[in-house]
Amino acid sequence: MTNLELAWALEEMGDLLEIKGEEPFKVRAYHRAARSLEQFEEEASVLFCRGELEKIPGIGKNLAKKIAELLETGQSTFLNNLRREIPSGLRQMLAIPGLGAKSVRLLYEHLHVTTLDELEEAARSKRVRQVPGMGSKTELAILRGIELLRETQEKIPIGIARSLAEMFRRQLLALPGVERVEVAGSLRRGCEMVGDVDLLAAVRPGNEVLEVMAGHPQVKEVLAREENHLCLRTWTGVKVEIFLVPPEKYTVAWFYLTGSAEHRRKLQELARRQGKDPAACGLLDRLEDEGIKLDEEADIYRSLQLPFIVPELREGRGEIEAAVAGLLPRLVTLEDIKGDLHMHTRWSDGLSSIEEMVAAARQKGYAYLAITEHSRSLGVARGLSVEKLLAQQEEIRSLNRKFTDITILAGIEVDILSDGSLDYAEEILASLDLVIASIHSGFQQSEEQLMARIEAALRHPYVDILGHPTGRMLARRRPYAVDVGRIIELAAETGTILEINSSPDRLDLTAEAALRAKEYGVPVCINTDAHDCYHLDDIWYGVTTARRAWLEPQDIVNCWDLDKLQARLKRNRHKR
């Protein structure tokens, strides 16, 4: 069992205990341990062999015992008992915004609802308001929440899909007879939400891949099984499809499974216009091979006199026309990123020191990074008082004297308060190298109020970047009521940079909005918002989103040299 699987098990235990009404601190211990396992570098199974599970932060005697059982048997008696005790539908209800464990338990006790369907019915028939402490607004929130869940039902955020895919990929590769395994489908195209995880394996005859994978401990049920195809559902509810092909058919199958269907259709059209047989170009309508042998995907495009089109662009949104005209963008890559401009440290709610963040940034080959803590009003995140902010600037200055290979920018993620003012006075903001303004409160305000706040922030002379512009959380929270188009116009007018927040929970701006920003000439920056040094790796999600938005290095300020970036920041402050 991997750390990720263990973390999921602990997470579920925590959720179920919370619904049961366990002590909040105990519940939090489970959730904290799950986070800790996810981020722990070494595999718990290795530590277990050495009897060192308790070296993982947040894992004590009790949790170590539960993890040991999971590692030894793939099962947990404790979790199985909890699952028997608490209907699984109750845990799903926790995902409804505004419903916590207490409310879920109350609904269960009073209305005996155990599934989302039953809860929806109870809300529709106005029975929820009979529960003490609940009224019509709660009913509405439940109905809206269920609607949100339904929209994303069967779909999971890219971050979860990618971890799961990597886990299955590694395990497939370890099986005899497996030569190659790659991710395909919408996950390979970098979509923010994916319906299932598609994996394609090149296999030799006589392998037992399907037998082994069908019995995998993560697998709850086998949805379909054919000669060369297995469709599974994991305990976490994710659909995983595994396709097997002989090595010589790999390229065509990988291309086919990557999609999108629209991209394939347009390529077929092009082939016909060129008087070619689509099948002979590897553009089959189905997965079965027709004896076409191609070494790599580029051969498929080459046969149509096209340059290679990367998976992120294969959506049938003009990429083929651009390829024909020789106008494909030179998309941003991870190597183009020269720095990360949004991260937190132990000074506020981060887990690493500034020096640890610097070391991690150096490891990535960055030339610069910005430390941007939360501002004073965000108490929950230990937002910095003016005194602490100044003290941190002093530490950053001293570190900058010490390091010659990398530059630390003293920044802030300042809250845009409910009235549109910023959380520090102008002279404080003026003393910083970089100011990100973000909304962390008053999500429920009207579009008028929210837009007035954002406009005020964008017009502020010292705001350089608007952080996570819409506030959406994938599969968890809709964007707050903002007009993204108007934000982009205002950014263009005021010279404000818009953030692509790379956190796989956010991806905000979306690829669509980032593309629109580019059309308006608004530069973006791709930031991780990391709260520890490991999450600087989340930059991959932001870069992938930017690639889906057709962005090139010149469109992204943290692909620029430090001189150019600083000149831009300075010039913009003078302009306003």
Place this chain on the structure above:
DNA sequence: GCCGTTTTCGGCCCGACTGTTTTCAGTCG
């Protein structure tokens, strides 16, 4: 549940907002 220059008990992030009340509990970031 975990953890310890507060060390084997007693803390553990805390304040704003919302919806429901009529003084507050639950949720969220």
